[in-house]
Amino acid sequence: xxxxxxxxxxxxxxxxxxxxxxxxxxxxxxxxxxxxxxxxxxxxxxxxxxxxxxxxxxxxxxxxxxxxxxxxxxxxxxxxxxxxxxxxxxxxxxxxxxxxxxxxxxxxxxxxxxxxxxxxxxxxxxxxxxxxxxxxxxxxxxxxxxxxxxxxxxxxxxxxxxxxxxxxxxxxxxxxxxxxxxxxxxxxxxxxxxxxxxxxxxxxxxxxxxxxxxxxxxxxxxxxxxxxxxxxxxxxxxxxxxxxxxxxxxxxxxxxxxxxxxxxxxxxxxxxxxxxxxxxxxxxxxxxxxxxxxxxxxxxxxxxxxxxxxxxxxxxxxxxxxxxxxxxxxxxxxxxxxxxxxxxxxxxxxxxxxxxxxxxxxxxxxxxxxxxxxxxxxxxxxxxxxxxxxxxxxxxxxxxxxxxxxxxxxxxxxxxxxxxxxxxxxxxxxxxxxxxxxxxxxxxxxxxxxxxxxxxxxxxxxxxxxxxxxxxxxxxxxxx
Amino acid sequence: xxxxxxxxxxxxxxxxxxxxxxxxxxxxxxxxxxxxxxxxxxxxxxxxxxxxxxxxxxxxxxxxxxxxxxxxxxxxxxxxxxxxxxxxxxxxxxxxxxxxxxxxxxxxxxxxxxxxxxxxxxxxxxxxxxxxxxxxxxxxxxxxxxxxxxxxxxxxxxxxxxxxxxxxxxxxxxxxxxxxxxxxxxxxxxxxxxxxxxxxxxxxxxxxxxxxxxxxxxxxxxxxxxxxxxxxxxxxxxxxxxxxxxxxxxxxxxxxxxxxxxxxxxxxxxxxxxxxxxxxxxxxxxxxxxxxxxxxxxxxxxxxxxxxxxxxxxxxxxxxxxxxxxxxxxxxxxxxxxxxxxxxxxxxxxxxxxxxxxxxxxxxxxxxxxxxxxxxxxxxxxxxxxxxxxxxxxxxxxxxxxxxxxxxxxxxxxxxxxxxxxxxxxxxxxxxxxxxxxxxxxxxxxxxxxxxxxxxxxxxxxxxxxxxxxxxxxxxxxxx
Numbered sequence: 001x002x003x004x005x006x007x008x009x010x011x012x013x014x015x016x017x018x019x020x021x022x023x024x025x026x027x028x029x030x031x032x033x034x035x036x037x038x039x040x041x042x043x044x045x046x047x048x049x050x051x052x053x054x055x056x057x058x059x060x061x062x063x064x065x066x067x068x069x070x071x072x073x074x075x076x077x078x079x080x081x082x083x084x085x086x087x088x089x090x091x092x093x094x095x096x097x098x099x100x101x102x103x104x105x106x107x108x109x110x111x112x113x114x115x116x117x118x119x120x121x122x123x124x125x126x127x128x129x130x131x132x133x134x135x136x137x138x139x140x141x142x143x144x145x146x147x148x149x150x151x152x153x154x155x156x157x158x159x160x161x162x163x164x165x166x167x168x169x170x171x172x173x174x175x176x177x178x179x180x181x182x183x184x185x186x187x188x189x190x191x192x193x194x195x196x197x198x199x200x201x202x203x204x205x206x207x208x209x210x211x212x213x214x215x216x217x218x219x220x221x222x223x224x225x226x227x228x229x230x231x232x233x234x235x236x237x238x239x240x241x242x243x244x245x246x247x248x249x250x251x252x253x254x255x256x257x258x259x260x261x262x263x264x265x266x267x268x269x270x271x272x273x274x275x276x277x278x279x280x281x282x283x284x285x286x287x288x289x290x291x292x293x294x295x296x297x298x299x300x301x302x303x304x305x306x307x308x309x310x311x312x313x314x315x316x317x318x319x320x321x322x323x324x325x326x327x328x329x330x331x332x333x334x335x336x337x338x339x340x341x342x343x344x345x346x347x348x349x350x351x352x353x354x355x356x357x358x359x360x361x362x363x364x365x366x367x368x369x370x371x372x373x374x375x376x377x378x379x380x381x382x383x384x385x386x387x388x389x390x391x392x393x394x395x396x397x398x399x400x401x402x403x404x405x406x407x408x409x410x411x412x413x414x415x416x417x418x419x420x421x422x423x424x425x426x427x428x429x430x431x432x433x434x435x436x437x438x439x440x441x442x443x444x445x446x447x448x449x450x451x452x453x454x455x456x457x458x459x460x461x462x463x464x465x466x467x468x469x470x471x472x473x474x475x476x477x478x479x480x
Numbered sequence: 481x482x483x484x485x486x487x488x489x490x491x492x493x494x495x496x497x498x499x500x501x502x503x504x505x506x507x508x509x510x511x512x513x514x515x516x517x518x519x520x521x522x523x524x525x526x527x528x529x530x531x532x533x534x535x536x537x538x539x540x541x542x543x544x545x546x547x548x549x550x551x552x553x554x555x556x557x558x559x560x561x562x563x564x565x566x567x568x569x570x571x572x573x574x575x576x577x578x579x580x581x582x583x584x585x586x587x588x589x590x591x592x593x594x595x596x597x598x599x600x601x602x603x604x605x606x607x608x609x610x611x612x613x614x615x616x617x618x619x620x621x622x623x624x625x626x627x628x629x630x631x632x633x634x635x636x637x638x639x640x641x642x643x644x645x646x647x648x649x650x651x652x653x654x655x656x657x658x659x660x661x662x663x664x665x666x667x668x669x670x671x672x673x674x675x676x677x678x679x680x681x682x683x684x685x686x687x688x689x690x691x692x693x694x695x696x697x698x699x700x701x702x703x704x705x706x707x708x709x710x711x712x713x714x715x716x717x718x719x720x721x722x723x724x725x726x727x728x729x730x731x732x733x734x735x736x737x738x739x740x741x742x743x744x745x746x747x748x749x750x751x752x753x754x755x756x757x758x759x760x761x762x763x764x765x766x767x768x769x770x771x772x773x774x775x776x777x778x779x780x781x782x783x784x785x786x787x788x789x790x791x792x793x794x795x796x797x798x799x800x801x802x803x804x805x806x807x808x809x810x811x812x813x814x815x816x817x818x819x820x821x822x823x824x825x826x827x828x829x830x831x832x833x834x835x836x837x838x839x840x841x842x843x844x845x846x847x848x849x850x851x852x853x854x855x856x857x858x859x860x861x862x863x864x865x866x867x868x869x870x871x872x873x874x875x876x877x878x879x880x881x882x883x884x885x886x887x888x889x890x891x892x893x894x895x896x897x898x899x900x901x902x903x904x905x906x907x908x909x910x911x912x913x914x915x916x917x918x919x920x921x922x923x924x925x926x927x928x929x930x931x932x933x934x935x936x937x938x939x940x941x942x943x944x945x946x947x948x949x950x951x952x953x954x955x956x957x958x959x960x
Binding site for chain 1: 726729737744757
């Protein structure tokens with residue numbers, strides 16, 4: 001059985017490792033959204049090669065306890081999470097702790113802690129400035145460097161400003177090793193994760209393309225060898241890039257590309273609405289060209305942990321670590337995306353000619369991602385806040401979000417809310433349950449005349465025609 | 481034989497049509513880059529259904545004469561152009577003219593005339609403003625409307641500001657028909673072409689996806705029926721969109737998407753260079769994700785007739801025809817792309833520490849597109865002009881461009897230039913002949929030490945290593 005006492009220090013860790021003296025020790029630093037699943041993927045390595053220790057801060061005791069008592073701390077619709085975690089328990093090769101002593105035992109340390117951006121925003125979430133919060137990350141590196149084995153492999157997976165591994169992590173290790181009277185015998189590599197919540201949670205690590213790099217040839221080789229043991233590299237071959245700046249840039253560039261393509265459509269959404277054009281059918285037609293398949297559809301806005309900050313990490317790095325230009329288009333993309341929900345709000349207000357006070361509105365979906373319960377930086381936040389300020393009486397529904405931590409709110413995940421009557425409905429998240437699986441259809445059938453604001457264009461003409469006593473305002477269509 | 485006398489008016493046109501009294505008459509207005517090939521595609525319709533008359537301005541007599549005397553007026557590497565034109569001559573079902581009388585005979589008029597943007601630029605081609613030149617287009621519509629058959633089908637293929645068919649073309653026809661005492665019995669549709677120069681010139685009409693629309697149901701039906709007879713719609717199904725604004729928007733949106741994605745990479749190119757990152761390998765790695773396949777590579781700049789103006793047509797339409805917002809990101813994309821060659825120029829100047837006067841430089845490639853001779857708005861223009869001003873002695877080579885009309889220059893298409901010696905080489909266009917087919921390799925082998933500025937990242941490491949006595953400055957790589 002996995003030991004469910006934690007933080008007893010050396011004794012507990014040593015006891016755990018005694019059982020696994022034939023295995024390499026992998027420490028995963030950070031047991032959040034990425035680290036938790038990374039831990040069980042490593043613990044499930046093909047030949048049971050690894051003993052895995054997950055380390056997080058003492059303040060995260062609840063997560064550590066949950067993991068050690070056999071409960072996976074993150075809700076997931078992915079069956080593989082359950083399967084992998086069960087196998088981990090069977091193997092008994094994972095232990096969670098907040099004791100830094102773990103680093104002394106590690107052959108590999110995987111860095112999965114967060115690195116955040118603090119945005120300075122004005123009215124209506126308008127981006128006015130930002131800073132990258134490096135202190136926690138740096139301190140964590142220093143802790144590891146001061147205690148790790150001489151020949152440790154450090155694998156940075158955190159999304160960092162390009163240049164971080166080379167210009168921040170490496171010097172910290174050099175300094176600490178010098179203090180310890182050691183030659184710089186560590187190996188440091190970078191290989192970013194692309195973990196996505198939802199039904200492919202495990203696969204987003206196990207079955208996904210990876211790029212990797214190292215601060216030197218030896219480091220890159222070590223990362224490659226390690227990744228081969230935990231990722232399905234036959235099907236998803238690894239790509240080695242020239243240096244750690246390149247892999248770091250790859251991650252923030254791919255997210256900036258996406259953020260920018262979403263932002264790009266916002267102006268066209270307004271243009272389409274004013275020209276009576278159904279932008280969804282236009283986008284579908286354009287996507288038939290392989291060179292244009294990545295063009296985005298209109299939407300409520302952008303959420304999640306990556307697209308909302310990665311372009312800023314990049315622009316910060318360009319200026320602060322390389323004394324180069326600011327990435328204006330990428331910053332602008334974040335700025336546009338952050339305020340995108342104001343567009344739906346404007347259409348809402350226009351419809352009611354400003355008389356929104358006391359209106360009863362049902363928001364369907366709070367998560368930032370469809371069919372997944374993830375509220376991190378969800379765009380529903382902004383429209384929720386605006387409507388609340390307008391004096392609107394709000395009812396929230398999301399089958400995947402029983403609790404909304406950012407607003408400290410219980411959310412109705414049951415169907416009770418569909419029994420009530422409303423002045424308007426706003427589609428916050430395009431969960432399948434609402435349109436594809438008929439919830440909205442049933443609700444409209446049972447409702448007196450109301451207005452549906454569809455920020456995601458999921459309502460098709462047949463549904464509108466069936467319910468023509470109701471009004472429909474669809475973002476990115478000519479009839480809003 | 482095709483009659484090679486032109487502009488004899490009614491007699492000649494009537495004589496031509498007498499031979500084809502069993503056929504529908506299609507008039508193609510505009511015999512430029514699109515209209516010329518459109519004409520022969522229509523003339524090659526499956527069941528020899530059409531007699532085709534091409535109309536252009538009297539000032540384009542040379543083109544008209546060429547077509548009638550059996551010479552296709554546009555150089556092309558596409559064998560199908562020759563094949564289709566030969567078959568047209570055999571069928572003897574195409575006649576070119578500048579006589580508007582043709583419109584009186586047309587069952588279908590296809591509009592393939594240009595609609596241009598006049599850019600106001602400051603120093604170094606910096607975009608400071610622009611206007612859309614509508615007068616010629618409007619006048620052409622009025623001419624047709626004043627002479628066409630009552631039940632004519634007008635098919636607009638020109639890339640126009642969204643709203644043009646509905647708000648400009650239709651009212652002109654209504655006015656002219658009213659003057660003629662006729663009911664508005666015309667049909668007007670819009671279906672844009674995606675004609676690309678190069679080896680797929682004919683296929684870019686014949687075998688390509690199309691969207692279409694009409695000002696009413698009847699018009700859209702007529703366009704659909706017509707397109708079925710000239711395009712391989714089994715393999716490339718047609719998509720009907722809701723209104724003409726939608727199809728017009730589709731064209732300028734797809735080109736704006738591409739222009740913006742090119743512009744987006746410019747800042748990242750500078751960032752990559754300052755961070756010692758090979759952006760080409762990063763882009764290749766990112767493109768492995770299907771959601772990111774449309775991310776662009778660094779380059780010298782953007783040329784051609786579409787990407788350099790279509791975003792502006794859109795922004796103009798939004799403001800002028802729909803009283804809506806300016807499309808700032810799309811305008812910005814054009815502005816960034818127009819000045820992109822300055823980056824290569826800067827790297828060139830930096831390398832020579834400003835001492836560029838009298839340096840002898842070979843520019844390889846003048847065309848804006850690889851393996852094709854098309855100099856319209858080529859980005860080579862700007863760097864050529866800048867270098868000339870710097871006092872650089874320039875030699876140009878392009879196997880596809882014997883003459884550069886925009887600079888009124890004969891270009892060496894032979895290999896004689898490779899015999900000479902230079903201080904530097906600039907890759908202007910990534911034609912296969914230079915790297916893939918070994919021309920540059922041979923040139924470097926025979927040259928004393930020089931510097932190669934590769935604006936397209938086509939020089940791989942093996943070529944660099946082989947010629948390590950030379951210096952290489954590759955845009956978007958860390959070693960520029």
